[in-house]
Amino acid sequence: MKGPIPLPHTSTAVAPLPSTELSGDQHWWRQAAVYQIYPRSFADADGNGIGDLRGIASRVDYLQGLGIDAVWLSPFYPSALADGGYDVDDYRDVDPKIGTLQDFDELVKALHGAGIRLIVDLVPNHTSDRHAWFREALESPPGSAARDRYIFRDGTGPGGDQPPSDWQSIFGGPAWTRITEPDGSPGQWYLHSFAQEQPDLNWKNPEVHEDFLTTLRFWSDRGVDGFRVDVAHGLSKDLPERLPTQAELDALPKDGTHPIWDRDEVHEIYRAWREVFDEYTPAKFGVAEAWVDSARRPQYASPEGLGQAFNFDLLEAHFDAAQFRDTVTFNLELAAQSGSSSTWVLSNHDVVRHATRYGLPPKAAEEDKDGTYWLLSGGTAPELDAATGLRRARAATLFELALPGSAYLYQGEELGLHEVANIPDSARQDPTFFRSPGVSVGRDGCRVPLPWSTSGASFGFGPGEAHLPQPEWFSAHSVEAQEAQADSTLNLYRSALSLRRDLQADETLEWIESGHREVLAFRRSNGWICVTNFGQQPQPLPEGEVLVSSEPFTGDQIPAETTVWLREP
Structure with a gap:
């Protein structure tokens, strides 16, 4: 990407909301606008190059002015960062590099004082290899109670020097790692569905169940309003004595009986969690990250379970x-099955930012849906049409924010940030890069620290350098640069989120036939409509008062690749 990306024009800034007390609404989350913060890349208060809790607290006025209902805080626990904090050393503490429990309490107070709820990430599929339990397991003999908290197996072949199976981890490479026994001899193997620093827990062990109930209460008592549950479909496992090969494992149906993924028993865990959630007023809730067949998603979102599940469609x-129409129709029907609300996501910490995905040429977008090959080229092939990508991203976001259900936004998308593709190999941090050489460069490109100012060592992220290198074009995308532009992407988000709050309707929509296959229109229950022109040519604008648009226009034609909200006459 060469130089700063030009910003198109749109609506005006919105003044910060006044401080407000949180309501006691049990179902506040059903149509919430939730802003995901990746703590290590949001704001650095102490200058160590890593974002921290005090940095987040210093930006609460920014979050309030943005108009969100809740913050989702990605892992902030003690961690060696083998997987960006998803390798947790201690579930009931804060990483000293990013703060203390007192800092956490002060952040909760600041957010709640600004009328913003807090959702925290919980990582129950695995601990880190530095967790006290795993260190105890390494110091204990085979068959011990300490090892039973994890999934240990004897190896195969002479002397057990081959892994129990040929399974591959999600991050690439073997899913089994051999340990050294306390006496120094080669020992058993442990399962890790992700990095070797992330040993899988054994959820058949009652002690694992009880400890996580304690963790839920620990954070709930500190004011946390909800939990995002990482790998929610992976907790329950039932491994047969003879393990299937990787090919056999891949061929097994994921219908509730798979040895590893989406087993029916996992919902017994979440029913116990629901009992804890309901101990509080208003009740806590969970949102499942569950990569499962769509028909099985409602079980995770049921009122007896977590309450909500991510829809990545x-x-x-x-x-x-x-x-877009098929996706929305299907997922609203699916949400109705569980009694939950749907969720809408366009970007997060695991995927190429949607402004970039939408800027790839049509053929490339079809063949490279997640941008993997584009990233492998360092962002040079195929050539990214940055302006088109941003225009489409703004239109898609305005469409998303008009839908019934919860909208989950990822930090930096309100600045129109693109993926940072040309990070030097020496600076990369994602284990996917190290475990999948030549296949994936990992997810660092969407985790680059945010630009707050137009200049400085880290564009205002902190007083010194950031932990991942920021490109020069970040200057033009910074909060400082966009604050002064009434037509910036930041101010579009502010206007849309403010209107969304004012226009809140029930959880239904009515499709309106537009007469053109590239134009989608729908009506919300209290008399406002959303119209999106996905095509390359202007299209007729319905009658009504224009409330906000993703692109500026005059007259009675919606520009190409533009979304408009209107109040009906």
């Missing part, structure tokens, strides 16, 4: 009217 769709 819109994230995986191309910028295409038919795909």
Whole structure:
């Protein structure tokens, strides 16, 4: 990407909301706008190059002015950062590099004082290899109670020097790692579905169950309002004596009986969690990260379970009217099955930012849906049309924010940030890069620290350098640069989120036939409509008062790749 990306024009800034007390609404989350913060890349108060809790607290006025309902805080626990904090050393503490429990309490107070709820990430599929339990397991003999908290197996072959199976981890490389026994001899193998620093827990062990109930209460007592549950479909496992090969494992149906993923028993865990959630007023809730067959998603979102589950279907769709309509229709029907609300996501900490995905040429977008090959080229092939990508991203976001259900936004998308593709190998941190050489460069490109100012060692992220290198074009995308532009992407988000709060309707929509296959229109229950032109040519604008648009226009034509909200006459 060469130089700063030009910003198109749109609506005006919105003044910060006044401080407000949180309501006691049990179902506040059903249509919430939730802003995901990746703590190590949001704001650095102490200058160590890593974002921290005091840095987040210093930006609460920014979050309040943005108009969000809740913050989702990605892992902030003690961690060696083998997987960006998803390798947890201690579930009931804060990483000293990013703060203390007192800092956490002060952040909760500041957010709640600004009328913003807090959702924290919980990582129950695995601990880190530095967790006290795993260190105890390494110091204990085979068959011990300490080892039973994890999944240990004897190896195969002479002397057990081959892994129990040929399974591959999600991050690439073997899913089994051999330990050294306390006496120094080669020992058993442990399962890690992700990095070797992330040993899988054994959820058949009652002690694991009880400890996580304690963790839920620990954070709930400190004011946390909800939990995002990492790998929610992976906790329950039932491994047969003879393990299937990787090919056999891949061929097994994921219908509730798979040895590793999406087993029916996992919902027994979440029913116990629900009992804890309901001890509080208002009740806590959970949102499942569950990569499962769509038909099985409602079980995670049921009122007896977590309450909500991520729907990534819109994230995986191309910028295409038919795909967007089918995705929305299907997921609203699916949400109705569970009694939950749907969730909408376009970007997060695991995927290429949607402004970039939408800027790849049509053929490349079809063949490289997640941007993997584009990233492997360092962002040079195919050539990214940055302006088109940003225009489509703004239109898609305005479409998303008009939908019934919760909208989960990822930090930096309100600045129109693109993926940072050309990070030097020496600076990369994601284990996917190290475990999958030549196959994936990992997820660092969407985790680059945010630009707050137009200049400085880290564009205002902190007083010194950031832990991941920031490109020069970040200057033009910074908060400082966009504050002064009434037509910036930041101010579009502010206007849309403010209107969304004012226009809140029930959880239904009514499709309106537009007469053009590249134009989607729907009506919300209290008399406002959303119209998106996915095509390359202007289209007629329905009658009504224009409330906000993703692109500026005059007259009675909606520009190409533009979304408009209108109040009906």
